[in-house]
Amino acid sequence: MTGRTETGTGHGADRSAPLVRVRGVTKGFGGVAALKDVDLDLYPGEIHALMGMNGAGKSTLVQVLSGVHQADGGSIGVDGHDRSGLTVRKARHLGIAFVPQRRELVMGLSVAENIMLGDLPRRGGFVSRPQMLSRAREALAGLGIEIDVRRTAGELTVAEQTMVEVAREVRRGGRVLILDEPTACLGAEAAGRIRTLVRRLRDEGVAVVYISHYIDEVLGLADRVTVLRDGRVVRSAPADGFDAGELVRAMAGRDVVSHRPERPAPADEIGLAIRGLTHGRSIRDFTAQVRKGEVVAVLGPAGDAQSYLFDLLSGRRRPLSGELHVDATPVPMGRVPASLGSGLRCVTGDRRALGLVPGLSVDENLMLADDRFHRRRLHRRGELARRSAARRKDYGVVTLGGDPPVGSLSGGNQQKVLLAKWLETAPTACFLEDPTNGVDVAAVADIHTLIDALAARGVAVLLASSSAEEAMRLADRILVVRAGRTVAEYDTTAITRDELVATALGGAPQ
Numbered sequence: 001m002t003g004r005t006e007t008g009t010g011h012g013a014d015r016s017a018p019l020v021r022v023r024g025v026t027k028g029f030g031g032v033a034a035l036k037d038v039d040l041d042l043y044p045g046e047i048h049a050l051m052g053m054n055g056a057g058k059s060t061l062v063q064v065l066s067g068v069h070q071a072d073g074g075s076i077g078v079d080g081h082d083r084s085g086l087t088v089r090k091a092r093h094l095g096i097a098f099v100p101q102r103r104e105l106v107m108g109l110s111v112a113e114n115i116m117l118g119d120l121p122r123r124g125g126f127v128s129r130p131q132m133l134s135r136a137r138e139a140l141a142g143l144g145i146e147i148d149v150r151r152t153a154g155e156l157t158v159a160e161q162t163m164v165e166v167a168r169e170v171r172r173g174g175r176v177l178i179l180d181e182p183t184a185c186l187g188a189e190a191a192g193r194i195r196t197l198v199r200r201l202r203d204e205g206v207a208v209v210y211i212s213h214y215i216d217e218v219l220g221l222a223d224r225v226t227v228l229r230d231g232r233v234v235r236s237a238p239a240d241g242f243d244a245g246e247l248v249r250a251m252a253g254r255d256v257v258s259h260r261p262e263r264p265a266p267a268d269e270i271g272l273a274i275r276g277l278t279h280g281r282s283i284r285d286f287t288a289q290v291r292k293g294e295v296v297a298v299l300g301p302a303g304d305a306q307s308y309l310f311d312l313l314s315g316r317r318r319p320l321s322g323e324l325h326v327d328a329t330p331v332p333m334g335r336v337p338a339s340l341g342s343g344l345r346c347v348t349g350d351r352r353a354l355g356l357v358p359g360l361s362v363d364e365n366l367m368l369a370d371d372r373f374h375r376r377r378l379h380r381r382g383e384l385a386r387r388s389a390a391r392r393k394d395y396g397v398v399t400l401g402g403d404p405p406v407g408s409l410s411g412g413n414q415q416k417v418l419l420a421k422w423l424e425t426a427p428t429a430c431f432l433e434d435p436t437n438g439v440d441v442a443a444v445a446d447i448h449t450l451i452d453a454l455a456a457r458g459v460a461v462l463l464a465s466s467s468a469e470e471a472m473r474l475a476d477r478i479l480v481v482r483a484g485r486t487v488a489e490y491d492t493t494a495i496t497r498d499e500l501v502a503t504a505l506g507g508a509p510q
């Protein structure tokens with residue numbers, strides 16, 4: 001144990017008393033309860049995982065803890081004192097730090113400026129750059145993070161941005177560190193680096209709250225697991241008291257099985273052909289031929305080639321070179337209408353920025369890409385609801401009450417709306433970028449089944465994924481991409497998941 005928590009408050013050294021004690025917390029949004037009578041104890045030097053299905057209340061709970069939302073009832077104690085009614089300011093003052101899923105760095109500023117913001121060292125009224133750099137370097141070095149503090153935050157990878165946020169919070173005196181899905185959508189290697197950092201913080205006496213949908217990750221990392229279901233704690237126990245099946249049952253209230261079904265063999269015709277696609281260093285000479293009814297996965301770290309593939313295939317960006325054919329017809333690149341007109345549907349991994357209109361309702365979003373919705377004035381309320389009801393049912397979209405704005409749905413439900421919106425337009429081929437990002441185990445299984453059905457209908461599916469499991473589960477073939485280049489190709493019937501991770505990704509299994 002290092003001195004930080006011991007000298008910080010005098011309470012940190014005692015690992016037998018909870019640092020934070022939550023009792024009977026309730027929280028509702030517009031009459032709907034998101035948290036019901038929740039108890040939670042956080043101990044220093046412990047990684048406490050919060051798990052639960054999409055919408056279970058995990059983010060709401062940590063937002064109450066960090067003062068973003070105020071609880072409607074119940075109490076929060078910190079160091080044995082009642083601190084109910086926390087605000088963000090008070091929570092931070094008490095050392096409760098929250099790193100939300102969306103990175104909150106100022107992307108135009110340097111790493112050093114981001115770390116030191118609000119506490120810039122001054123000399124004679126001016127910011128002392130050498131001091132700022134050296135203190136920021138100390139903050140990173142103290143946690144074993146190797147990032148050049150002069151780099152601009154926007155240039156960093158997602159994992160590096162998370163680490164910088166963590167370093168900033170620890171420097172500000174964070175002794176309860178809350179991470180909301182820090183490894184969602186990261187490749188194996190980057191996720192491993194985040195976990196190493198989290199273990200280090202734990203060993204230094206920080207109370208870590210860790211939200212993740214990855215069961216193996218949580219069982220390998222956490223000391224204690226609390227499972228929320230429909231806003232209630234259904235189980236809280238040391239992590240070694242759970243196995244994967246039990247954890248899923250606690251979260252879902254039932255067993256969830258996801259196995260690779262027998263799909264009809266792909267046709268001989270090529271549904272989607274990409275040749276020599278090149279865009280700077282991001283994508284170099286990418287070639288893929290996907291037959292109708294075939295699923296081909298492009299496996300690599302998120303944010304690498306994948307989001308460029310989305311931009312290029314959807315016509316948002318023009319490549320330097322390369323050709324695209326859909327159903328043997330050439331498609332002009334760099335034009336969104338041409339891509340859409342070809343029968344290719346591209347589903348983004350960044351649903352908030354590009355996929356959904358958060359202020360419009362679920363039903364409106366569901367029907368937005370449907371020509372009939374515009375042509376035949378389906379926007380008359382009744383008609384809209386009737387048509388979208390079928391989609392909600394087929395895709396398992398669950399909402400609390402009526403037709404709320406899509407932005408208020410939990411992550412997994414937003415993802416299902418996004419998929420339904422595009423996949424119900426009868427595509428010839430589709431490109432799906434990380435379709436199960438941030439989605440709970442049951443919804444993952446549902447989405448995989450939807451993708452199977454799509455392939456079974458003869459659609460050529462190109463899937464960009466950062467998950468070896470997902471690629472193995474869904475794909476007939478896997479193209480491994482690193483730094484923009486295709487470095488290997490596998491037939492999924494001829495390789496195991498561990499071989500894939502070891503040989504192709506060069507990372508250890510979780």
Ligand SMILES: Nc1ncnc2c1ncn2[C@@H]1O[C@H](COP(=O)(O)OP(=O)(O)OP(=O)(O)O)[C@@H](O)[C@H]1O
Pocket residue numbers: 029030034052053054055056057058059060061400408409410411412413438440
């Ligand atoms: N600001 C808000 N306004 C209205 N409803 C909200 C708001 N924030 C959350 N909710 C609702 O509260 C419930 C719990 O949501 P929360 O975001 O805590 O779930 P979660 O467990 O974090 O899910 P996920 O795994 O999808 O991130 C959901 O039904 C959600 O729609």
Ligand SMILES: [Mg+2]
Pocket residue numbers: 058059060411
């Ligand atoms: Mg959440």
